[in-house]
Amino acid sequence: MGDHSHGSPENSGTVAKADDVAQDRFPDPGLPPHRPRLADRDPRAAKRHERQVALLFTISIIGTLFFFVAYFVLGHLGEMTFAELRVQNAALGLGTAFAMLGIGVGIVHWAKTLMPDHELMEMRHEIRSEEDRQDAVEIIDTVLEESGIKRRPLIRNTLIGAIALAPIPAIFMFRDLDRTGNTAHQMIDSLRHTMWDKGIRLTRDPSGTPIKASDVQIGSAFHVIPEGLNETEHPLNEKAKAVVLLMRMDPAEMQISEGRETWNVDGIVAYSKICTHVGCPIALYEQHTHHLLCPCHQSTFDLTQECKVIFGPAGHALPQLPITVDSEGYLVAQSDFHEPVGPSYWERG
Structure with a gap:
């Protein structure tokens, strides 16, 4: 046995070392010969x-x-x-x-x-x-x-x-992503105003069938567009701003802020379907939790708290559409949205 007292690789014998003779046996092979193309x-x-x-x-x-x-x-x-x-x-x-x-x-x-x-x-x-x-x-x-x-x-x-x-x-x-100067103001104005106005009926998307308050049951959800949208000159542009989700819940579970007491009809509420993160369409409503979920980035809105953001990257609650009923029992808008719809990184006045 060799001397392993120092424990170093040089002295322990555990590492093989090439001597000068061994190095001469394996010369540098150099570059391979060039093969012309x-x-x-x-x-x-x-x-x-x-x-x-x-x-x-x-x-x-x-x-x-x-x-x-x-x-x-x-x-x-x-x-x-x-x-x-x-x-x-x-x-x-x-x-x-x-x-x-x-x-x-x-x-x-x-x-x-x-x-x-x-x-x-x-x-x-x-x-x-x-x-x-x-x-x-x-x-x-x-x-x-x-x-x-x-x-x-x-x-x-x-x-x-x-x-x-x-x-x-x-x-x-x-x-086209410019958000400065007149472009920003034009964008805000276009998002602030939609087809919704006083007396316009809420209709099913895409058929355009008017909806009565009696048609909306607790736990149900409707995808809604303004009446007459399909007959407009640019229906896709208008729909992208005006589409809403209509749901009904127990009024006792609703937390209504001051000034919004008359915006619902016996627990029937309407909110913009456009996520305030990057504008994806919100389509999933969980009846038991009263949560609305965005499928793109999992932003979650609580319907009991006027669609306040409780999870995810969205930075703003969904705008609410004030609604009421007309003389025939159909759901109608009281006015347009009171704030711009869409992603909250766009300026809001």
Whole structure:
């Protein structure tokens, strides 16, 4: 047995060490031999690959232009049906996909078929100010020369066009998120006013059948739209703001704040269906807990507390629609909502 008194790997014998002779037996294998590609040997193949790369960059340009057509032309044809909206969304997605895919695949194909593929190894040197700057300039010049971008104008021009156009769709999309200046005030005004007004009947969605107070039982829930919505010029736009949930509960369980005593009809209440987080439609009502749940991010609203947020990211209670009954017993609105509907990150006056 060896001496293990020190317990170190060097002395314990538990670690095998290579001596100088063993190191000589396994020399550095070096770099593998370079195998020339077809484009390296055949100028016609190189020219063919060059056209392929340019074609991919051109596909990127076409994808961006296709996005513009879908965004500006299809998006300004007036009121669109659900089928037309799906077509536009598919066109936007395809345009973006081809714009990004064309650039990515084109650059990869360029690198694998035309750019130099010689393996090399460079030692790291200490940084020296002026000399290092000169070395950096030389490296950049070498990269440009080896990439062939100077002597391949077809690739260069299509690449410049693809890169110049690709970010523009994102700019227009982010521009639509602008919430400053007149845009914000116009948005708030549009969300503050819906089709609801004094005397407008509550009707079932989507049939438009008026609802009587006697039709609403405790525990039931109705998806409701204003009467006449389906006959408007832009029903989808109006529905996106005006759709509500109608429910009935025991009046003894309701916590009614001052000024809202007459907003319900014997426990029948109506609240905006649009979640105040990011605007998802609320569709789930738990009768036993009196909770409304948003399926997108699990925001939960308590119907007994005037749809106060009790869980989730929503930062504002659901707006309540004041309702009453007309002479025929049908449920009607007393007025429009008293506050803007929709996500609470939009400014509220």
